[in-house]
Amino acid sequence: MQPCPVSGLSSYTQGCSRFVRDNNDSRVVVLLSGGLDSTCLINKAIVDHRVVFGLGVDYGQRHKKELASAKMIAEYYGISFSVLRMPVISGSSLTGDGDVPTGIHYSDHRQSSTVVPGRNMLMIGLAISEAVKLGCSEVWYGAHSGDAFVYHDCREDFVDYISYAANIGYGVKVSAPWIKYNKKQIAEYAVLNRVPVELTWSCYLGQDVPCGSCGACIERKESFQGLCNEQNRTGTCIS
Numbered sequence: 001m002q003p004c005p006v007s008g009l010s011s012y013t014q015g016c017s018r019f020v021r022d023n024n025d026s027r028v029v030v031l032l033s034g035g036l037d038s039t040c041l042i043n044k045a046i047v048d049h050r051v052v053f054g055l056g057v058d059y060g061q062r063h064k065k066e067l068a069s070a071k072m073i074a075e076y077y078g079i080s081f082s083v084l085r086m087p088v089i090s091g092s093s094l095t096g097d098g099d100v101p102t103g104i105h106y107s108d109h110r111q112s113s114t115v116v117p118g119r120n121m122l123m124i125g126l127a128i129s130e131a132v133k134l135g136c137s138e139v140w141y142g143a144h145s146g147d148a149f150v151y152h153d154c155r156e157d158f159v160d161y162i163s164y165a166a167n168i169g170y171g172v173k174v175s176a177p178w179i180k181y182n183k184k185q186i187a188e189y190a191v192l193n194r195v196p197v198e199l200t201w202s203c204y205l206g207q208d209v210p211c212g213s214c215g216a217c218i219e220r221k222e223s224f225q226g227l228c229n230e231q232n233r234t235g236t237c238i239s
């Protein structure tokens with residue numbers, strides 16, 4: 001039997017499912033991009049004994065490596081995973097309009113070219129629709145405090161208001177459990193909980209290996225600084 005990837009539980013299939021309470025309150029749709037933040041969310045949901053449905057979204061991103069990662073992560077955790085396709089959203093370097101900026105920090109205002117207008121709103125809408133269909137009471141997505149500078153739809157008040165509307169309309173709550181966490185804290189969570197970091201993909205580019213110089217790569221590298229010895233010991237170091 002495969003060892004359980006979540007610390008504290010003894011086996012992957014039987015052990016994890018034994019602790020799960022399957023009712024509407026425990027069911028959650030987690031938007032799984034294939035990056036570190038959403039992968040840590042999957043881990044957290046399993047630790048919290050939730051019934052987890054991973055959802056990836058194809059919004060016309062310039063590469064599909066993150067969705068391939070998401071699929072591998074879902075398989076690793078043994079959760080349901082589906083991908084929904086949206087029309088391509090133009091107007092962002094992440095969907096092919098212009099070059100992805102490199103060599104600048106994630107919080108630099110020049111990262112605004114990587115904003116995909118309306119994407120998160122639409123993805124959350126799709127997730128709410130899935131949640132209703134699957135009998136889930138909640139949708140989780142992986143916004144964190146460091147996102148807020150450039151990505152305004154990752155701000156706490158955005159989450160609060162969209163959750164308010166989703167609850168009125170559909171009886172579904174929208175949560176961003178990392179909204180008060182910064183990337184460093186999420187990296188620490190990943191290391192402490194043996195999240196399979198090596199399966200995740202953060203780079204905005206779709207090369208064979210992460211470019212190391214886009215905002216996502218720089219942020220990821222900085223977040224894991226000082227943690228890598230521990231990562232090596234847990235076998236999850238990717239840098």
Ligand SMILES: [Zn+2]
Binds near residue numbers: 202203211216
């Ligand atoms: Zn990169």
